Amino acid sequence: GNSVTQMEGPVTLSEEAFLTINCTYTATGYPSLFWYVQYPGEGLQLLLKATKADDKGSNKGFEATYRKETTSFHLEKGSVQVSDSAVYFCALSDPGGNEKLTFGTGTRLTIIP
Amino acid sequence: NAGVTQTPKFQVLKTGQSMTLQCAQDMNHNSMYWYRQDPGMGLRLIYYSASEGTTDKGEVPNGYNVSRLNKREFSLRLESAAPSQTSVYFCASSGGQGAGSPLHFGNGTRLTVT
Numbered sequence: 001g002n003s004v005t006q007m008e009g010p011v012t013l014s015e016e017a018f019l020t021i022n023c024t025y026t027a028t029g030y031p032s033l034f035w036y037v038q039y040p041g042e043g044l045q046l047l048l049k050a051t052k053a054d055d056k057g058s059n060k061g062f063e064a065t066y067r068k069e070t071t072s073f074h075l076e077k078g079s080v081q082v083s084d085s086a087v088y089f090c091a092l093s094d095p096g097g098n099e100k101l102t103f104g105t106g107t108r109l110t111i112i113p
Numbered sequence: 114n115a116g117v118t119q120t121p122k123f124q125v126l127k128t129g130q131s132m133t134l135q136c137a138q139d140m141n142h143n144s145m146y147w148y149r150q151d152p153g154m155g156l157r158l159i160y161y162s163a164s165e166g167t168t169d170k171g172e173v174p175n176g177y178n179v180s181r182l183n184k185r186e187f188s189l190r191l192e193s194a195a196p197s198q199t200s201v202y203f204c205a206s207s208g209g210q211g212a213g214s215p216l217h218f219g220n221g222t223r224l225t226v227t
Contacts (some may be wrong), residue, residue: 004155032213043117043203043218051213089155093181099144099207099214100171103155 006090006104013080014112021075021088021107023064029095031065033057033073036089038106039075044089047075082111115139119204119219126194126226134189136204143188144207146171146216147179149200153185156203162187194226 007022025033032051036044048057053068062077073090090104120135138145143164148156148171156170162181176198178190187206191198201223205216 006155032217041220043205044216044222045218046215049213049215093213099158099216100146100158100161101216103148103157105153105155 001015001062002031002092002094002102004090004092004104005100007107009106010108010110012110012112014052015082016079017111019075019077021090023073023075023090023104023108025071025073025090025092025094027071027092030068031071031095033064033093034082034091034101035062035064035075036075036103038087040086047088065081078110080109082113085109085111116221117204117206117217119202119222121222122220124222124224126191126224128195128226131190131192131195132194132224133191134187134202134204134224136188136219137186138204138206138217139185139196139206140206140217141184142206142208142217143184144214145181146207147177147187147189148203148205149173150203150221151200159189159202163210191224194224196226198224200224 003026034049035047037047048059050057050066056065087106091101094100117138144208146161147159160179162168165184207214
């Protein structure tokens with residue numbers, strides 16, 4: 001079946017540090033890949049997505065590249081801010097074409113001023 | 114825009130009690146979902162509805178039932194609550210445009226079963 005393995009947290013960084021959160025996946029076929037972010041007390045929000053190999057998704061300074069050869073979709077940001085503190089989820093869509101998502105376990109990120 | 118609205122926000126039940134979690138979306142989306150979020154386990158799909166009138170089991174359907182009342186509303190029912198159902202429940206919807214369509218989530222219902 002489909003699965004997502006995500007870097008375990010929690011992760012604590014200083015403001016302006018470089019961020020990487022690792023995500024690898026297992027799936028048959030070619031899923032779409034997503035990063036969602038969850039702020040305290042809220043639901044998940046789409047951060048970025050990529051729908052095919054070598055696509056780069058980007059939003060709010062975050063980037064992730066769909067690497068089929070390494071089955072990875074690592075999230076990066078060059079300079080984090082306190083407002084980036086949240087829980088980040090990697091997810092993949094069902095390669096069968098419907099929109100069901102399989103999520104990783106989430107990584108809690110805390111940025112210290 | 115309201116987006117996806119869930120009620121209630123919080124609920125405490127005793128073991129064996131029943132309740133229904135309500136969800137409504139105003140984006141004219143075809144597909145709706147119920148997930149549960151547990152520490153260290155991410156989000157797991159309970160049930161989903163690809164269109165009005167259809168429902169299908171997800172990864173963890175035992176102990177739950179759903180109703181797709183119309184295109185807007187998708188409810189989740191616990192007939193006899195158990196402590197293992199203590200969790201945060203999220204409803205989501207998507208636009209039915211295939212595998213690249215993002216999900217839009219409500220703010221969740223935090224359920225405690227004692």
